[in-house]
Amino acid sequence: xxxxxxxxxxxxxxxxxxxxxxxxxxxxxxxxxxxxxxxxxxxxxxxxxxxxxxxxxxxxxxxxxxxxxxxxxxxxxxxxxxxxxxxxxxxxxxxxxxxxxxxxxxxxxxxxxxxxxxxxxxxxxxxxxxxxxxxxxxxxxxxxxxxxxxxxxxxxxxxxxxxxxxxxxxxxxxxxxxxxxxxxxxxxxxxxxxxxxxxxxxxxxxxxxxxxxxxxxxxxxxxxxxxxxxxxxxxxxxxxxxxxxxxxxxxxxxxxxxxxxxxxxxxxxxx
Numbered sequence: 001x002x003x004x005x006x007x008x009x010x011x012x013x014x015x016x017x018x019x020x021x022x023x024x025x026x027x028x029x030x031x032x033x034x035x036x037x038x039x040x041x042x043x044x045x046x047x048x049x050x051x052x053x054x055x056x057x058x059x060x061x062x063x064x065x066x067x068x069x070x071x072x073x074x075x076x077x078x079x080x081x082x083x084x085x086x087x088x089x090x091x092x093x094x095x096x097x098x099x100x101x102x103x104x105x106x107x108x109x110x111x112x113x114x115x116x117x118x119x120x121x122x123x124x125x126x127x128x129x130x131x132x133x134x135x136x137x138x139x140x141x142x143x144x145x146x147x148x149x150x151x152x153x154x155x156x157x158x159x160x161x162x163x164x165x166x167x168x169x170x171x172x173x174x175x176x177x178x179x180x181x182x183x184x185x186x187x188x189x190x191x192x193x194x195x196x197x198x199x200x201x202x203x204x205x206x207x208x209x210x211x212x213x214x215x216x217x218x219x220x221x222x223x224x225x226x227x228x229x230x231x232x233x234x235x236x237x238x239x240x241x242x243x244x245x246x247x248x249x250x251x252x253x254x255x256x257x258x259x260x261x262x263x264x265x266x267x268x269x270x271x
Contacts, residue, residue, distance in 0.1 A: 026124055027253050029100025029112050030066045030078055037079070037261035038063035038201040038208065041241035044193060047232050056189060056233060060084040062245070063201055063208050064254075065261050068101050074264060075205060083213035084248050087186050093118055094252045095190070097212035110147060114216035118183045119251060123150040123175065123220045127159075152177025168223040175220050190217045191224060194231035204264060210235075 039062050043055040064080040083095040096115040113127040126147045144159040152174040157167045179187065195211040202208060218225050245254055 024110060024126070026112055026115060026122075030064075030080060030098070031101075032067040034255040034258055035065045035067070035261040036062070036258040037065050039243075039245075040201075041238035042235040043238045044233050044235050047194075047234050054088070057088070057186075058086045058238060059235060060086075060242075060245075060248070061201075061210055061213075062252075062254075064258070071262075074262060079206070079208070081208050081213050082252060083210070084252060085190065089182075089186075091118070091182065091186055092248075092251055093183075093187065093190075094248075095213040095216045097216055113146065114213075114219055116187065116216050116220045117251065118179060118187075120180075121151050121178050121183070123148070123152075123178050125149075125216070125219055148174060150174050150178040152179075162219070162222065171220065172223045184221075187217055188221060188224060189233070190214065191221055191226060192231050193233045193235060194228070195235060 039060070042059045042061065044057045044059060045051075045053050045055055060083070062080075062082045062084060064082070065074070066078045066080075068078045069076055078098075078100045080096060080098040082098075085093040085095065087093075094115070094117040096117070098112045098115070100112050110126040110128045112124070114125040116123045126149065127144060128147070129143055129145045146157055146159055146162070148155040148171065153170075155167070155170050155174060157164075157170075161167050175184065193214055195209075195214050197209070197211060199210040200207050201210075245258070248254055249256070
């Protein structure tokens with residue numbers, strides 16, 4: 001563990017230098033023609049609130065796919081799994097769980113994983129490396145690594161260390177230095193959202209879940225995540241759902257044109 005800690009410090013120093021120099025751009029990983037695979041709207045209320053109570057926030061779940069491979073390999077195309085959140089105050093946030101192009105021969109290269117963005121700042125988590133079937137057999141440089149990149153600082157850690165007190169404290173410090181008080185108050189509300197594990201989109205791999213973009217804010221606010229019984233906010237279908245995404249285009253970096261994702265053929269697109 002001591003050797004891993006030394007290597008972790010070296011990776012953190014490397015990440016800090018990279019952040020000051022040529023840090024990768026999140027959206028560079030999503031190129032090619034974009035398609036809309038899913039779009040659903042929700043209202044968020046306390047579990048005990050009556051159906052006509054004012055929403056705590058409104059959310060729109062959007063899944064984008066990018067033509068990163070041949071047509072017959074559509075199921076492997078890169079994706080962005082987005083939750084677009086609008087508060088009654090007018091503040092807006094984008095929660096994202098995404099996967100860009102993955103080169104299996106270069107798995108140590110960073111790729112997007114989770115992102116929380118307000119109108120003025122973004123908290124990004126990049127991932128690299130691969131998992132071992134038996135984590136105990138992993139070498140000091142092996143495993144899935146995460147790198148946080150935000151205006152408030154950077155941090156590199158192994159995925160299994162996400163629950164450690166040291167990592168949680170560092171994440172909180174970066175969070176406080178990245179988002180202002182009003183943003184942190186709004187985003188903390190999202191921590192109490194209870195999303196059913198089976199609320200998903202598509203029946204064939206990859207299956208997209210609504211809970212995944214919600215987990216992005218759980219990483220950014222790791223030290224404040226409440227236990228399951230304290231998640232008192234439920235998402236219900238919005239009866240006044242909108243179809244126009246233009247108002248979200250700038251904040252969420254949405255393409256101008258989003259045709260429907262082409263349906264997979266009966267064989268799943270594999271030939």
